[in-house]
Amino acid sequence: MTELLRRNLENRELTRGAGKVSAFISIALGILAILAALCFLFPNLLTTPEFRPLYNAHLLRQLLILGIAIGFISGVISAFRNLNRRWGLSGMLLNALAALLASGQIEPVYHGRSVYAGLDYFVLTLLIAALIFIPMERFFAKYQEQKLLRTGWVTDLKYFMFSHIGLQLISFFTIIPAQIMFNRWLNPTWQQLVSSQPLVLQFIEILIVVDFFSYWIHRSMHKVPRLWRIHAVHHSSHHMDWLAASRVHVIEIITNRFIGYIPLLFMGFSPAATYAYLVFISFHAIFIHANVRFRFPGFRWVLATPEFHHWHHSSEKEALDINFAAFLPVYDVIFKTAHMPAHLPTRYGTTAETKVPEGFVGQFLYPLKRRKRKKKL
């Protein structure tokens, strides 16, 4: 996508009653429906093997048809209401194409495949997250004036897409090396003991153990200059919302997953507890970045809330290098990095000394570039 097109798509106001909201719904559903139809057509190439047994193909197809119908009708509404009819017509066209692709599909036949793209994971997560968080941010907005299509949303969507479609690639660089490196030190008796505990207990234990590790990884990312250049990408968004959570450099994703996986591997938690934790923490991470005004009095120091994490993203002087915990603020209290005053932060992003580029490619290259040394005068 060219820089010009990106700028054209960003910072747009979706005013109600002008056919813009319906055009947005139509185009978004059209694109997602095309991707979903492709998953039905090429299941072995585009879907995640671990999720396939969980799918009810018949139900998913009904949902796909429903999505196409809503998308097409939204396009029609937009074409009638908006003076600029091309957005509504584009949405109608995308949904018509999705219907064409979906019409020829048969029941997906799965067979093992070593290389795949997690397109199903991307489509489903984006759809669920958008359905939960867009209305939530609309009705409970902390910053009422913030637009849905604010500056940087295209860049963040690319991050969302990469981290979901490239799940296999990320696992390849995290789970497999960890298993190879630590396999000989694992204790099967201990693992059996841990995995036989009730699921809820295992889930709580994972939260406590992994959060301790992630606290120190996160704190190091802020304190070590080379690591900060990687993590600064995540802090570069000037707006907090559900999509801003996805802006994480690939090196950070791999580092976090690799180090975070080590305690899971050693402890030997059951796969069900591990998957439950991964799903929960993914949605929790989106929630704490969301533009919502919930403050959860009574829980402010028990669980990481949007208020707690928004302070971590603030670029105000009082808020630098605080609130590192992902889920349990108690670690910040113990290690003296907690900060949550009564007033709200007013500024987000990095400080003037850290200048992270705007686009996806520029941000990918940012930590890899050598820093120019300041000449001594």
Ligand SMILES: [Zn+2]
């Ligand atoms: Zn941070």
